[in-house]
Amino acid sequence: MALVKTELGQQVLKDRSVALTPRQRAALILCDGRRSEKEVLAATASLGVTREDLVQLRVLNVPGDTKRPAGEAEGPAAAEPPAAAEPPTPSMPAVPVDAGKRYLEAYQVATRITSGLGLKGFRLNMAVEGAADFDALVALAPRIREAVGPEKFAELDAVLRAR
Structure with missing residues (x-):
C-alpha cells in the first residue's frame, strides 16, 4: 500500500x-x-x-x-x-513518550505564537519550525519572549517550565 x-x-x-x-x-x-x-x-x-x-x-x-x-x-x-x-532499532532510538508530547505541545504553542507575528517574525517562525527537539525550543524562548511580549509568551513559558 x-x-x-x-x-x-x-x-x-x-x-x-x-x-x-x-x-x-x-x-x-x-x-x-x-x-x-x-x-x-x-x-x-x-x-x-x-x-x-x-x-x-x-x-x-x-x-x-x-x-x-x-x-x-x-x-x-x-x-x-x-x-x-516494531521494536526500536539502532537507527531509530526510543524516545520517551513524555518527551515527545512535551516537544509537540511546546512546538505547537511556539508555532502559533510566532506565526501571528507576520512578516516581522518570519525568521523567528522559521527557527521555531526548524527546532528539532525540546531543548532547541528552550534555546529560542528568549527570542520569542522579546518578539511577542510577556503576555503572549506566558502560555509557552508554562509549557516549557513543565519539566
Whole structure:
C-alpha cells in the first residue's frame, strides 16, 4: 500500500492548521499515492524522519493508505507489520513518550505564537519550525519572549517550565 494525503492532509499543508514538525511536513509532502511508508522513510532519512513521525501523522489522519497506481508492482513494503509493533532499532532510538508530547505541545504553542507575528517574525517562525527537539525550543524562548511580549509568551513559558 502506498501513502496518500487525505483531504485534511492537503488542507494542513496549505494553511498549517495542524502544527507539524519540519520532518513530519517533509514526510507528508512525499505521501503522493505512489510511495510506501518504507519509501517515504528512505527518501527523508537525511532529514531525520523516523517511523514515529509517520505514526504521528497517521494519528492526525493526514496520510492514508491507497493501492499503488496500476502497473506498479507492490514491493515488500506493502506487507510490513504495523510500525507500533516494531521494536526500536539502532537507527531509530526510543524516545520517551513524555518527551515527545512535551516537544509537540511546546512546538505547537511556539508555532502559533510566532506565526501571528507576520512578516516581522518570519525568521523567528522559521527557527521555531526548524527546532528539532525540546531543548532547541528552550534555546529560542528568549527570542520569542522579546518578539511577542510577556503576555503572549506566558502560555509557552508554562509549557516549557513543565519539566
